[in-house]
Amino acid sequence: AxxxxxxxxxxxxxxxxxxxxxxxxxxxxxxxxxxxxxxxxxxxxxxxxxxxxxxxxxxxxxxxxxxxxxxxxxxxxxxxxxxxxxxxxxxxxxxxxxxxxxxxxxxxxxxxxxxxxxxxxxxxxxxxxxxxxxxxxxxxxEHLPRLQARPYSIASSPLKNDSEFHIVYSLLKFPLFKPEIGLRYGICTGWLDSATTPIQLNKSGTDLLLEGISNLSLHDNTIKIPVYLRKNMGFTLPTDPTLPLILIGPGTGVAPYIGFLQHRAIEKQTRTEIDFGEIWLFFGCRYKDRDFLYRSEFEKFVDDGILTRLFLSFSRDSGKQDIPKYVQ
CATH class of the missing domain: 1.20.990.10 (NADPH-cytochrome p450 Reductase; Chain A, domain 3)
Incomplete structure (x- = not known):
């Protein structure tokens, strides 16, 4: 990239x-x-x-x-x-x-x-x-429309690495009319999941994933995913870094904020003369133990003072709250 x-x-x-x-x-x-x-x-x-x-x-x-x-x-x-x-x-x-x-x-x-x-x-x-x-x-x-590209937020900052970008997706599953064909997945998420099977994270940890990524090269013909950049001029960090931010992102909707926080973390290291504004993040998902995306990253952002406040809501964790709560 x-x-x-x-x-x-x-x-x-x-x-x-x-x-x-x-x-x-x-x-x-x-x-x-x-x-x-x-x-x-x-x-x-x-x-x-x-x-x-x-x-x-x-x-x-x-x-x-x-x-x-x-x-x-x-x-x-x-x-x-x-x-x-x-x-x-x-x-x-x-x-x-x-x-x-x-x-x-x-x-x-x-x-x-x-x-x-x-x-x-x-x-x-x-x-x-x-x-x-x-x-x-x-x-x-005559009646089938064009297969459209699917947009995914970039979940990384070019200040951290301008030669790669990250995305996050949730694999959607639907039943098929014909059971023997198998499950139906979201068109793009199912295709991404299938295309990246050789380097996917296994249940035992990240070692195999990192090894798989490191073994890939620009000349590797086994995995090709056509993408194009979509600039978003209306959704960026403010030019004034002293302004406070409130970020709200349920599930995979939190992806762009990872890029925001990575960006701000590096800016804080290189622009020490600035009094950066507070950042509050509201994140929600169904289950804390299953759906809490970027948990370790969030905790580190809090420890490092990048995130001022982190508000969490888990709507389906039984026994922990009487009424489901959502961040939006």
Whole structure:
């Protein structure tokens, strides 16, 4: 990251891939698995009546179906009603067809909100639930949005190390309609977790993690995570270091404040003539023993006088408080 000039408060955009298992299942349901790796040309159908029809910029005009479903389109996006209408056209079973028509009808709006939007139903969920639905792959691609980058706050300061930056994420898990496929994880967090498996922290401590990181190099082709810097001009340390700060961050939301505190700690060492303002941090999570991110770092910031006050709230620790308390 030598050419990335970041500051505390900035974020990075992580460009993920869709899960291989889900991509495989979608291609199988669409009866395209046998030609998933064949290079195809993508173009607008001749004679189309749609105004200003064009191939979206995020879909290459010459590529493979596997590449498109893995890296270009968001296969987890809740299908819109117009998409359900298209799916119903290519559904052979009368009962399944009727169900899809109900979901996309005006009368079925409440059911659509509950069954599709709130339940985070995906294209794969629908193809599994309605096995007689088998639309042409081109109709699917017309309605899948772009796979967007996910933003993560930078949890480090360039004053400590300007050649690397840190992020923190929480691995989200969701049930799948088809249990044999396994658990469904957040697209980006699941991909990050899978991509970094060789150097992940094991239960016995940090030694293996540090060893794994030290063995990596810029020429290592085993782990590649595309990212780009997102400057955040409205979320930075004040230019006047004498101003007091109140920081509030539940869970992984505390990540940018680690960068703030690291920055302030080094500034205090190098700018001894300044009377720095107090910093109060409010941090909350569910369980003290399981979710207390950066515990040792916070304690050191307090001991070193960087943090003036540290307020903690653990909402799910049974027996320690009668009513759950939250920091925001």
């Amino acid at each position: 030598n050419d990335v000039k970041f500051q505390p408060g900035d974020t990075i955009g992580v460009i993920p891939n869709n899960p291989d298992r889900e991509v495989e299942e979608i291609l199988k349901c669409l009866k395209c698995l046998d030609k998933a790796d064949t290079v195809v040309s993508i173009s607008v159908k001749a004679g189309t009546l749609k105004k200003k029809a064009c191939v979206p910029l995020y879909i290459p005009t010459k590529t493979t179906l596997r590449h498109i479903f893995k890296q270009c389109v968001d296969i987890r996006a809740p299908p819109k009603k117009i998409f359900l209408r298209i799916l119903s056209v290519y559904t052979g079973d009368p009962l399944e067809k009727r169900r899809l028509e109900e979901l996309c009808s005006k009368e079925g709006s409440d059911n659509y909100s509950k069954t599709i939007v709130e339940a985070r139903t995906t294209l794969l969920d629908l193809l599994i639930t309605f096995p007689s639905c088998c639309p042409p792959v081109e109709r699917i691609l």
